[in-house]
Structures are given as structure tokens and as C-alpha cells.
Amino acid sequence: MSSRTSSLHDRHVAAGAKMADFSGWSMPIEYAGGGVLAEHTAVRQAVGLFDVSHLGTATVRGPGAAAYVDSCLTNDLSRIEPGRAQYTLCCLPDGEPDAGGVVDDLILYLHGPDDVLLVPNAANAAEVLRRLSERAPDGVTVTDRHEEIAVLALQGPRSPQVLAAVGLPGELPYMAFTDEGGHGGDEVTVCRTGYTGEHGYELLVAAERAGALWDALLAAGEAEGIQPCGLGARDTLRTEMGYPLHGHELSREITPNQARSGWAVGWRKPAFWGREALLAEREAGAARLLWGLQAPGRQIPRPGMAVLGAGGAAVGTVTSGTFSPTLRVGIGLALLDTAAGVAEGAELAVDVRGRPQPVRVVKPPFVAPNVR
Template sequence: MSPLTSPLHDRHVAAGAKLADFSGWSMPIEYAGGGVLAEHAAVREGVGLFDVSHLGTGTVRGPGAAEFVNRCLTNDLGRIGPGQAQYTLCCQDDGGVVDDLIVYLHGPDDVLLVPNAANAAEVLGRLADAAPSGITVENRHADVAVLAVQGPRALQVLELLGLPGELAYMSFVTGTGGGAEVTVCRTGYTGEHGYELLVAADRAAEMWDALLEAGEPEGIRLCGLGARDTLRTEMGYPLHGHELSREISPVQARAGWAVGWKKPAFWGREALLAEKEAGPARLLWGLKAGGRQSPRPGMSVLGPDGAVIGSVTSGTFSPSLRVGIGLALLDTASGVAEGDELSVDVRGRVLPVEVVKPPFVESHVR
């Protein structure tokens, strides 16, 4: 089956993007004229523009919609109000993570969800199956495009386009810019000041062109999913299927902060409370190499005695630090602590690494 394409596919082809299948979508990995390193630097030092329309979108509406969602997903929607967003998790009964997603609270009867591409239908399907009479769950994946403007100059780009940008972190408003209505969200996946823009799919190309034109004085650069991955890894942000999965719980992934432990109900509650009380058998850590060689997913992590004590979940060359970095699930019984010296088995060769607690670089999200 052919991969799905973004509403901006033609723009990516015209810009010389290297395209690859990502969760069933043909998406840009990097663009001609710079590649991942230049795109990464643009976000850390200036501003970058990403197409992340592969992300899912769905609505939950009807009397008590927010209360219903709060009974299903892990985080506590009671902590936020209308116009605010929240990171949360959809878990199985055993505590495994079906997906991590962002919830946008419009009001008590209107919630917008942005799950990951591969899991959008599953998350929305589970909610639809559990929804009481009067609450409707609608998959809007094909109707909504998601663009990300990230970096220290992101605010200036939005202001040049006439979009509202002076927002508190994890809040959102609806405005007009580039000839289209757009929901401006102070969210992102890079560790930099930035925004995610939700716009109707049939207006995405106009918005894309308008952002590039407005951002030209700020040196805006097109960025692909390659830079998105190096940026998020430097921050220690999880990627579903790597640091979170149906086999990796939020307790193991250090995502317990996204669980409303005092809530009376959410999917996976009993299993997660039991794991939290007993302590997880493995825990997520960062690994930092001394040189350019990088740990890669699936590689074994070895203790000082050479015994396998875990596995790498993500790894890359850090453009900011100029060394290899990775994330790994390590056995808690090994007694691993920050600052310990371990090694990674790189196809039979030993790569020395230091255990660190992410982020690897300073976050500029405020």
C-alpha cells in the first residue's frame, strides 16, 4: 500500500526534500541545501519550519466530554482550563502505553486530541468504544494540517504574519494569518521556544507559503523529521515505539509526571500504581559518548563487568554537543547512577558512555 501524503507533499518535492515512509506517511527527512545538521542548527539558533501533518487529530464533543476524556487518559485535565493544552498518555490495563498525545481543552464539552500518526486510529477508536451516549469522537486526521515553527526567532515570524504569539507555554488561541484561520499552540518537540499551528488541510499550502515569506527576514529554514529527531533526543523527549510502548510503561520512562496519580480512574491505573509502589524493573537514562560514534536503538548496554544491563531505545549524533548520545532502558537491579561509566556493544566493539539524566542540552522552553 502506498504511503499517505501530507497536504504539503508538492511543496516538499519542489524544495528538494528527501522523502521516506514514516508511520505510513511519506514525509520529508531533510531538505536539499543543508541537511540535518543545518536544519538542527537553524532551530537551536534561529527558526525552523516543520510539516508534522502526519500527527493525528481528533475531537471529543458532547456534554461532559472533558470529564469523559479525563476518566480515560492518564494526566489530570482538572489541572488546566479552557485554552490550555496538556501532555498525556493512553494506557492499556497493564500500564503499557498505547500512545502519548496532546490534549487541547476548548471547554468542558469540547476537546481536541493530537496523537501520533501510527496510533491515531487506535486511540480514537478506544475512546469511541468507551464513549457514553451523547459524546461523539471524530477522527479529523485528513482534515487538519499541523505545522511547527520552532526556535528563538519563532515569535518574530508569527508577529510578521500577524498571528498571536505572546502565549504562555502549553496554551493556545485561534487567530487569522496567511489568509486562513489557524489555531496557534505554544507547544513543540524541540526544547526551543516555538509553536504548532493547526490549519484546515485545504489551506495548509497557503499557510506554509505565508510562513516562509514572513520568516525570510529571520532566516527561516525548512526542517525535516531527521532534525526533529536529533532535537528531541537532545532534550530526552520520548518517541512512541522507542521510549514508550505497549511494553514500556510511563513509570519506566520517567513519565510519571504525566499521570494524575490521585485521580480515581484512568486506563491502566491499578497496574501503574502497583508498579510505582514496587519500583520499576528498568528505568530510562541518557548515555553520552566521548566522541562522534553514536549508540543506536537495540544495542546492548553493558555494565562494568561486561554483563548486559539494558538496551538502547534511541541514539544519534548530537549536532549541539558534537558527540554521540542515546536513551536507554537500564535494569534498576544493576544500581546504575548518574555519572557511572558503562559501554554499548556496537556490533562487537565497545563504545564507552557516561550515564546522564536528560536533557543533554539546556531547554529554552518557558
């Protein structure tokens, strides 16, 4: 049973949303009147609005807070400046079992050398904050803001017009944010980020004021074809992009090297959790790598299905799969054994209840992104 609800819960129920448990939160999966397909299409062609307040929020503040976080998480904060966001990973430290495995992937907002905001995943927020709190130097405080801050995602090619209509700033470079947004007297942090592959924004606002902003965005977006969207469409959209989902493409047993997320690792940094294990794996070569699978028809590769090579030998496992509303075929992500020598374009199969179904190996994204 879900024990937590977002501040927009009543609005979702009133809109006929199908609710389901997501990491202990009751969240909308799809809305009445169209469902996942219509919501997915709205984001690709017009604009969609998501409540993603199940995502964690936390501040790390105090003298040298950014340097401390940089010594823990994988990405290199020297690559960005205040006012920018960064995708990064919290890995298991060297000396722990599964060192280099991923505790969580998250977005970091750099306000300044002494002020960082973190947005981890719902299921892992408490663990990330526990680890950061336990190791924090004197004067640095890690504060859980999960219940205080709501997170909305406005995604799609018409999102700038909707944002402008409610008076929020949208002329931002990709992965930049501003705290100077305001709506009805409320402070709104606007960031050019998202999980769909489309031009879009994530909006952070005080939880008690999220309803007014949600209503205003839906009203302003009516002329642009806006749709409220649930986590079902969020998943089909991210899978088309090949974006990893923790617990599927990233986990304590799946490293950034295996998930092709090494671009989010500051390899030249002197310190981050799991550094030695990841460097050793990188030099030796990961035993498995993430690939995309595309079916010739509507057959969907499902998580946990074995991927079969020549002669029916297992060469990997499906981690995510869905029907692609854009391509109208089944697609999936899979970890494939490096020793199998799989290459892009290879013809493999997935084991569907004992029956091999053909798939072709592709390198994601399945659909061209439109984020920059």
C-alpha cells in the same frame, strides 16, 4: 509503500526534500541544501518550520466530553483550564495484557467541558480513537479529523518574530493556545507547544489552506534565517531534550514509570486506563528506568544495542541514539535495569558489533531547553 501524503507534499518535493515513509505517510526527512545538521542548527539558533501533518487530530465532543477523556487518559485535566494544552498518555486498561503499557502519548487541547481536541501520533491515532469511541457514553462523539487538519510546527528563538510578521498571535504562555488566530481569512489555532526544546508554536489549519500559510511563514522568516525542516532534525532535536518517542522510549511494553513520565500521570485521580497496574508498579519500583548515554566522541549508541556494565554484563538496551549536532558527540537514551544500581555519572559501554564502546550515564536533557 507510503499511501498518504500531507497537503504540503508537492511543496516538499519542489524544495528537493528527501521523502520517506513515516507510519504510512510520505514525509520529508531533510531538504536539499543543508540537510539535518543545518536544519537542526536553524532551530537552535534561529527558526525552523516543520510539516507534522502526519500527526493525528480528533475531536471529542458532547456533554461531559472532557470528564470522559479525563477518566481514560493519564494526566489530570483539573490541572488546566480551557485554552490550555496538556501532554498525556493513553495506557492499556487494567485487565488487558501489559496493563499500564502505553498505547500512545499525545497532546490534548481543552476547549471546554464538552469539547476536547486530541493530537496523537500517526501510527497510533486509529487505535486511540477506536478505544475512545468504543467506550464513549451516549451523547459523546469521537471524530477523526486527520485528513481535514494540517499541523505545522514553527520552532526556534526567532519564531515569535516570524509569527508576528504573518499576523498570528504569539504572546502565549507555554502550553496555552488560541483559536483567534487568522491568516488570509483562515482560522488558525496557535499553540505554544513543540518537540524541540526551543520556544515555538504548533499551528493547526484546514488542510486545504496549509499551503498558503506555509508559503507565508517561509517568506516572512527569510530575514530571520528560517529553514524548512524535516523529521530527521525533529528527531535529533527531541533526542537532545530526552523527549520520548513512542515505539522507542514508550510502548505497550514500556510504562510511564519506566520512561520517567510519571509526571504526566494524575496519580490522585480516581480513574484512568491502567491505573491499578501503574500504582502497583510505582509502589514496587520499576524494574528498569530511562537514562541518557553520552559518548566521549562521535560513536553513536543505536537502538537495540546492549548496554554493558562491569565485567561486560548486559544492564539494559539502547532505545534511541543519534549524533548531537549541538554537543558534537554521540548521545542516546536507554532503559537500564534498576537492579544494576546504575547512577548518574556511571561509566558503561554499548556493544557495537561485539566491541564495547564507552558511554557515560547522564540524566537528560543533554542540552538546556529554552521553552518557557
